[in-house]
Amino acid sequence: MKSLPNYTEAKNTLSTAEKIGQFFMPAAFINDTEEEIHALEDLIRNYGIGGICFFHSRASAATNFEGKKEVLRNEQSFDTLKSLIKRYQSASKYPLFIAIDAEWGLAMRVENTPQYPYAITLGAFTGKEELIYEVGKKIAQDCLAAGIHWNLSPVVDINNNPNNPVIGYRSFGDDREQVTQKALAYIKGTESVGILTSIKHFPGHGDTSVDSHLGIPVIDKSKKELLENELYPFQKIISEGVDAVMVGHLSVPALANGSDTPASISREICTDFLRGELHFKGVVISDALNMHAVSKIYPVPGELEWLAFNAGNDILCFAEHVKEGIETIAINSTAKQLEExxxxVWKLKVKAMGNPFWKGFGELSDSSKLNKEIATESITVYHGTETDIKSFRKKDFCTLTLKRSQENALKEDILSFLEEAKQETKQEKNILLLVTPPKVKPANQFGFFQEEIDFINAMLEEKKVVLYYFGNPYSLNLFDVKKSVATVLVYQDFTEFQDVATEHFLGKIKAHGKLPVSLT
Structure with a gap:
């Protein structure tokens, strides 16, 4: 990697245009065509951008959030990622910041890489924060193995809205203390091997029912209410020290003198409140600027980039109009703004490039042992008791597994399976039911067809059912689980979690987990 001059040298060496270029972090896509790769290399060479943020593919990017385009698997994505990082670094005059969203591991963006549990799963146990520290550390080691400096996580939003379409399972829960302490453990684990972090989505995306990828959520609460809840984790973590804060595309009038301007382009929120009142001295990074909450409102190239910069964002993530953005910022900004x-940005880059751990981590982490420990700590009896399960176990029972073998299974195949299952269990009184929701996100009933929901509810009504549920707990709202003999939340469908569920059903282990959110 090319050497990086210190701040004093850079301050006196880089031109104004080069300095502004350092504020831009456009998207890079692992599964781009060669033509698209060349276009980004040219952007890096011609405009001196400061960094890139990796996504899986253009089909999976933020504005395609609900999967309107087919996302193709690439079994060699990790090798492709490493190769692209080298290519893009070679094209840059100064070393690039390489960032990625890896909240639960590189697997969030990259096939065949280690996946760790979602934040909501980590929220299901009290104490044992050393496990969350290890999650942060292992994900950071995987970033090192790829050549990534910056994991844009953790999420510190308090998910206190069951209908939240975009945070949900990405949050540690709905309790401010739990969210704060678990986020701190994750951050410390990440920092232990020199990888940068960023808490998000300031000032708090938890209590929304609108997805900011697609529209503008409005948080209509008083400043006092926000300080007592949504802002609490941000305040505490900022006081402990954190590299960066990512600002979301949320309208929060109480923090913006009554304005409904999204936080990401509000100077009242990014500068006056975050820097002025909360005393944050680090780097402020925007949420992805291609997200429809803001990109549809400001279609003129360069306008949104200027507004985000002028609001107080140091790094413009997923900026789509680099040339025009640099030109507009150069015309409109003050010398003081630019230099500060x-x-x-440059001092954070020096910190990242000087990471002593770059030598020593070449292999991806092994997730199995840690995932097993987390599965054991998080498994939760949501309804009924372990005594109920023990009594059930002594009876004759039938085991039925409802899990899609293919993510995009045809409805007719599902209906055929349900009819067969109905006939096979017709004479059964006791059912051990193992259910994995098709999707972790709430859109379209978490991927369930209504016929599947009706089938499960009919079984709960008509049979003695012990339910083991391997998914987002919010999706339990679709079912009459209070009619079960017992319902056990396992949270994930990893092999390790399946093994722990088996051990629990057989009475070999006790469930110590606690539901980290409230269900309606």
Missing amino acids: TFER
Whole structure:
């Protein structure tokens, strides 16, 4: 990797245009065509951008959030990622920041890489924060193995809205203390091997029913209410020290003098409140600027980039109009703005590039042992008791597994399976029911067809059912689980979690987990 001059040298060496270029972090896609790769290399060479943020593919990017385009698997994505990082670094005059969203591991963006449990699963146990520290550390080691400096996580939103379409399972829960302590453990684990972090989505995306990828959520609460809840984790973590804060595309009038301007482009929120009142001295990074909450409102190239910068964002993530953005910022900004932003960005870059752990981590982590420990701590009896399960176990029972073998299974195949299952269990009185929701996100009833929901509810009504549920607990709202003999939340469908569920059903282990959110 090319050497990086220190801040003083860079301050006196880089031109104004080069300094502004350092504020831009456009998207890079692992599964781009060669033509698209060349286009990004040219962007890096011609405009001196400061960094890139990796996504799986253009079909999986933020504005395609609900899967309107087919996302193709690439079994060699990790090798492709490493190769692209080298290519893009070679094209840059100065070393690039390489960032990625890896909240639960590189697997969030990259096939065949280690996946760790979702934040909601980590929220299901009290104490044992050393396990969350290890999650942060192992994910950071995987970032090192790829050549990534910056994991844009953790999420510190308090998910206190069961209908939240975009946070949900990405949050540690709905309790401010739990969210704060678990996020701190994750951050410390990440920092232990020199990888940067960023808490998000300031000032708090938890209590929304609108997805900011697609529209503008409005948080209509008083400043006092926000300080007592949504802002609490941000305040505490900022006081402990954190590299960066990512600002979301949320309208929060109480923090913006009554304005409904999204936080990401509000100077009242990014500068006056975050820097002024909360005393944050680090780097402020925007949420993806291609997200429809803001990109549809400001279609003129360069306008949104300027507004985000002028609001107080140091790094413009997923900026789509680099040339025009640099030109507009150069015309409109003050010398003081430019120098203060450049100093923050460059000093963070020096910190990242000087990471002593770059030598020593070449292999991806092994997730199995840690995932097993987390599965054991998080498994939760949501309804009924372990005594109920023990009594059930002594009876004759039938085991039925409802899990899609293919993510995009045809409805007619599902209906055929349900009819067969109905006939096979017709004479059975006791059912051990193992259910994995098709999707972790709430859109379209978590991927369930209504016929599947009706089938499960009919079984709960008519049979003695012990339910083991391997998915997002919010999706339990679709079912009459209070009619079960017992319902056990396992949270994930990893092999390790399946093994722990088996051990629990057989009475070999006790469930110590606690539901980290409230269900309606």
